[in-house]
Amino acid sequence: MGRAYNFSSGPAVLPAEVLYEAQKFLVDFKGTGVSVMETPHRGKVYGAIREEAAALVKELAGLDDGWSVAFIPGGASMQFAMLPLNFLREGVGADYVCCGTWGGKAFKQAQIAGDANIAADTRKASPAYAPSPAEIRWNPDAAYVHITTNETISGCRMPEIPDPPSPLVADMSSDILSCPRDYSKFSLFYAGAQKNLGPAGAAVVAFRDSFAETCSAAIPEILSYRTYASGRPLYNTPPVWTVYIILLTLRWLKAQGLENVFARNRSKAAKLYAAVDSSGFWRGVARKDCRSLSNVAFRLPSEELEDLFVKQAEAAGMVGLKGHRSAGGIRASIYNAFPEAGVDRLVEFMKEFERRNG
Numbered sequence: 001m002g003r004a005y006n007f008s009s010g011p012a013v014l015p016a017e018v019l020y021e022a023q024k025f026l027v028d029f030k031g032t033g034v035s036v037m038e039t040p041h042r043g044k045v046y047g048a049i050r051e052e053a054a055a056l057v058k059e060l061a062g063l064d065d066g067w068s069v070a071f072i073p074g075g076a077s078m079q080f081a082m083l084p085l086n087f088l089r090e091g092v093g094a095d096y097v098c099c100g101t102w103g104g105k106a107f108k109q110a111q112i113a114g115d116a117n118i119a120a121d122t123r124k125a126s127p128a129y130a131p132s133p134a135e136i137r138w139n140p141d142a143a144y145v146h147i148t149t150n151e152t153i154s155g156c157r158m159p160e161i162p163d164p165p166s167p168l169v170a171d172m173s174s175d176i177l178s179c180p181r182d183y184s185k186f187s188l189f190y191a192g193a194q195k196n197l198g199p200a201g202a203a204v205v206a207f208r209d210s211f212a213e214t215c216s217a218a219i220p221e222i223l224s225y226r227t228y229a230s231g232r233p234l235y236n237t238p239p240v241w242t243v244y245i246i247l248l249t250l251r252w253l254k255a256q257g258l259e260n261v262f263a264r265n266r267s268k269a270a271k272l273y274a275a276v277d278s279s280g281f282w283r284g285v286a287r288k289d290c291r292s293l294s295n296v297a298f299r300l301p302s303e304e305l306e307d308l309f310v311k312q313a314e315a316a317g318m319v320g321l322k323g324h325r326s327a328g329g330i331r332a333s334i335y336n337a338f339p340e341a342g343v344d345r346l347v348e349f350m351k352e353f354e355r356r357n358g
């Protein structure tokens with residue numbers, strides 16, 4: 001089998017150029033005689049990889065020198081736990097906006113660590129939607145407010161990023177660097193790398209140094225954002241190979257141009273939503289004004305037809321279309337590296353499928 005069209009939500013498709021580049025130097029990294037996987041994490045080779053990867057995140061997100069970028073193992077879920085441990089303390093809580101499963105999971109971890117409040121909750125809404133800034137009730141004394149810019153399971157994005165009175169923190173796992181955005185509005189943002197930025201194994205975490213300086217001194221060093229601030233020596237062995245592939249993916253993104261990638265993402269999503277809206281056979285999961293550009297979630301008239309759709313699509317070379325196990329349905333994840341030709345193929349397949357089963 002050649003390369004399938006991979007609609008998985010993550011680990012997700014990587015640019016083919018990145019995979020071939022990694023393959024070329026897999027065994028001997030540019031004449032060093034060792035693989036990146038075998039290179040010392042405090043050596044020159046990895047030092048340059050890490051520095052360039054962090055610099056590219058800052059460049060692509062338009063962040064200034066007051067920011068640090070870290071590659072922290074444990075994925076986005078580790079950030080759900082790390083964040084409240086760093087910033088919640090006696091009498092100081094945090095606000096959470098929950099518009100889907102992931103925001104809810106982040107909130108749950110904050111409740112374990114301290115005082116967490118729901119500022120808005122649309123988790124049970126159908127169709128799925130994210131609250132507008134006017135619907136959010138902020139607590140002005142919160143240590144931070146947490147949002148999820150794109151809920152991967154329901155394919156629901158926040159169309160408008162709010163301006164809360166407290167430092168804004170975001171889980172951007174499924175839409176980081178997929179569109180131009182004012183990243184300087186945030187005090188911290190993070191993403192599991194395995195969707196838009198590389199393979200699994202790390203979260204990319206960007207934070208204002210001034211925000212990290214306010215974090216608790218009473219937590220283990222490995223969990224403290226201060227430990228990961230720029231200029232600090234590595235605390236422990238990082239996932240060197242994951243960071244290397246993140247670097248190659250960021251170089252690819254820079255060469256493509258974020259504006260071009262965004263235009264392509266919009267075009268891919270528009271084609272898929274047009275297919276979903278083309279007849280009553282399909283039903284979109286998210287409200288139209290909140291539709292994700294990364295994850296297109298939709299239903300068919302029955303679960304039997306959904307199973308058949310996934311099976312037949314796979315036989316036709318399109319994998320990863322099954323919705324999240326908690327939600328069912330179909331989900332086409334079309335991150336930066338997903339080719340537009342794959343979307344065209346899926347749209348064509350949807351038409352054929354409806355003709356046969358509608």
Ligand SMILES: Cc1ncc(COP(=O)(O)O)c(C=O)c1O
Binds near residue numbers: 078150151172192
């Ligand atoms: C928006 C969002 N947040 C958090 C997570 C959890 O990420 P991880 O598996 O890296 O912990 C996911 C996983 O799909 C996600 O989509």
